[in-house]
Amino acid sequence: MRRTPKDNTDSARRITRRGLMLGGMQLGFATVLGMRMRYMQIDQGEEFRLLAEENRINVRLIPPARGQIFDRKGVVIAANTPAYRITVVREDAGDLDDTLARLAELVDLDPGEVERAVAEMRRSAPFLPIAVADQVSWEAVSRVAANAPALPGVNPEVGLSRHYPHGEIFAHVVGYVQPVSESDLARYEDPDPVLRIPRFQFGKIGVETKYEDILRGRAGSKRVEVNAAGRIMRELDRREGEAGADLQLSVDSDLQDYIHARLGDESASVVVMDLEHGDLKAMVSAPGYDPNKFVRGISYDDYGALQADERAPLVSKTVQGFYPPGSCFKMVTALAALEAGVTGPGNTVWCPGHLKVGSRRFHCWKRAGHGHMNVEDALMQSCDVYFYEIALRVGIDQIAEMGRKLGLGMAHDVPMSAVGEGIMPDKAWKRERWGQEWRIGDTVNCSIGQGDVLTSPLQLAVMAARLATGRTISPRLVKSIDGVEEPSRGGEPLDIDPTHLRWMQKAMFDVSNSTRGTAYRSRIEAEEMRMAGKTGTSQVRNITAAERARGVTRNEDLPWKRRDHGLFVNFAPYDNPRIAVATIVEHGGGGSSAAAPIARDVTLQALYEGDPPLEAYPSADRGQIEELQKRLRERRSMPLASGTSRA
Structure with missing residues (x-):
């Protein structure tokens, strides 16, 4: 069918309208796209640039x-x-397993x-x-x-x-x-x-x-x-x-090393304290362990062996070990009685070898007794009965107060783990702890550092330091931080009569330097370095009446865990005190035989800042000491467990 000119004109008109509409739509889309691109590239460009940067950086x-x-x-x-x-x-690893x-x-x-x-x-x-x-x-x-x-x-x-x-x-x-x-x-x-x-x-x-x-x-x-x-x-x-x-x-690595070597295989602890600022010059707990193994990751076997060791190498005995102080506590009892006025230097107590309290006998270490004892003689010879008697006169509360004045029963501010308070018992403590009233027999036991009294080597060192100086001296372990000196802890004068303190100091001097003193065999011969000290023996088992009747079993005949602890506290030089030392040998036996010789050697090493001359020792001991010094030098030159030489 033939199209007329009119039909062609109408068709062309429709095509033109559609083309214009399509072109307008394309132009609108392009405009929107351009605006969006402008928004993203210009208005939001910084944000998207940062997002891209995070994928790359x-x-x-x-x-x-x-x-x-x-x-x-x-x-x-x-x-x-x-x-x-x-x-x-x-x-970044992709397939991790591969x-x-x-x-x-x-x-x-x-x-x-x-x-x-x-x-x-x-x-x-x-x-x-x-x-x-x-x-x-x-x-x-x-x-x-x-x-x-x-x-x-x-x-x-x-x-x-x-x-x-x-x-x-x-x-x-x-x-x-x-x-x-x-x-x-x-x-x-x-x-x-x-x-x-x-x-x-x-x-x-x-x-x-x-x-x-x-x-x-x-x-x-x-x-x-x-x-x-x-x-x-x-x-x-x-x-x-x-x-x-x-x-x-504040610690001295040479002194610390010497003490470790001197203790050898003992389960023991030694604290050495400077008496000017309270600096802890040595804090040794033996046996030890290699901390480098923990840094790298200690094996189960190695850790199990440390935990199973009966000498507890993981325990810091200087601040975590608590022991009955034994006769080292007797200065506390004596000072409490002197301050209360219930005894004096001229007053004596008769020691027949025991004191009967009620139906119970409390024995002196010397079975036959010491006879008449005044305070200085009782400390020098460590007569138990004297302190039983004066403790009953003064009472436990004043004894405990004196103990706290001298640094016992408190956690001292040193940056070590698990620093404990120990126990300085009194009547209120027993009521709170056990719900019981204090008994007279408790006072007798505590008077000689047994019973509930528990102290750490650090506390005993502080006690010796305060007795030596008459000041509230406290321990300082960190000497400086980034070169800035930490405050001194030399302390203020103690609220104790200086005359009473001098009597204690003289009695402690006699312990080490009188022929009747319990530590005379461990004396220092050099006059300018002579020390004042006190022995202590801490019982870890009860001695029955039957055992006393047949004869008390000697420590060396007992299993290691049942032997007494040996203790010794001291300061030196006596005329011008510079250091205080506390020594505890776990299950070592008597303080005079186990702890005092170690304390004497440590004291001299600290005072001379190296091996002391043989003339500082009693003449009868010099050959033995010379051989000991040689062995210790050899031991200290041996490599440590970490592969590093001690020297």
Whole structure:
């Protein structure tokens, strides 16, 4: 059918309208698209640029260098050493199992450590580097670096790790660090981000934990550019952190080392205290342990052996060990009686070898008795009956008050773990603790440092220091922080009659220097170094009437755990006191035989700041002492458990 001109005109008109509509729609779409592109590129360009930058740039924390710990002479006792490790970033590693399998072909991986690392990756942020191998060799690091293209997300790193060059010598004082645990994080409401870095080292016990916030420092950060495989291409910028503060302790590493060697295989403790500022020049607990094993991760076998050892090497006996002080407590009882006016230097007590209280007999260590005793003679010869009698006159409450004045029954402020108070009992304590009234027999027992009285070696050292100086001297373990001296703890005058203190000092001098004194065999011969002291024997078992009748069993004939503790407290030189010493030998027997000889040797070593001349010892002992000094020099030159020489 033929189209008319009119039909052609109408058709052309319709086509034109449709074309205009289609073109308008295309133009509108292009306009909207252009506006959207402008919005994204110009108005929102900065935001999208940052999003793209985050895909290309990672920000990582830089662990700070931990503050070091030094002794009083500047010898490093807790150091930082370079340590190589291999880390894996989970989000960059791709197939994690495949990557770890290839890594295992280059580096010896401990299956247990790998399992731990994988578990840590699962619960940590995917961008955090997790160590799968620590303390690796430089050769292993080189192999990993050479095969980097085949190991996505794997990075060899060098960091700092804690090292204790003196091993067991300072283990109980300084403590050790270990990787941060969930319980460590729970100590903080808002934990420092650096604590969330896997395997970050954190103070666990001792000075390391008490000064954790000061030693840790502040983390730095770095921005690194990574490629599509997660491999670090370059470091863009770095903000250095702030190293932790250095600590200087009051302890002397040479003296500490000597005491460890002198104690040998004993289960014992020695505290040496300076009498000017209260500085703790030595705090030794034996046996010890190697803290470096804990830093690297101690094995179950090694830890089990430490726990099973009956001499308790993990316990810091200087502040955690509590013992009946035995006769070392008698100065407390004597001063309480003197201050109360119930006895005086001219008053005597008759000692027939026992005191009957009610239906019970309380025995003196000397079965035949001492006869008439005044306060100085009773201390010098350690007569028990004298102190039974004067304790009944003065009462337990005043004895306890005197004990606290001299530093017993309180937790002294030293930055060590589990510093305890011990027990300085009185009537109120027994009612609160046991719900019972105090009995007269309790007073008799406590008068000679038995019964409920419990003291630590640190407390006994403080007691000796206060008796020597007449001041409320307190112990100081941290000497300075980043070079700034800590306040002296020399103390103020004690609220005790100085005359009474002088009587105690003279009686303690006689203990060590009178032929009738219980520590005469362990005297110091050098006149300018002579010491004043007091022996103590702490019973760990009850002696029955039947045993007394047939003869008390000697300590050396008993199993080790049933033997008495030997104690000795002293200060020196007598004319111008410079140091106080407390010595406890667990299950060592009598204080005069077990503790006094050690205390004498330690005192001389501290005063002379090295091996004393043989002339400082009694002439009859010099050959034996010369041989002992030789053995100790050989022992101190031997490598420690950590592989470091003591010298």
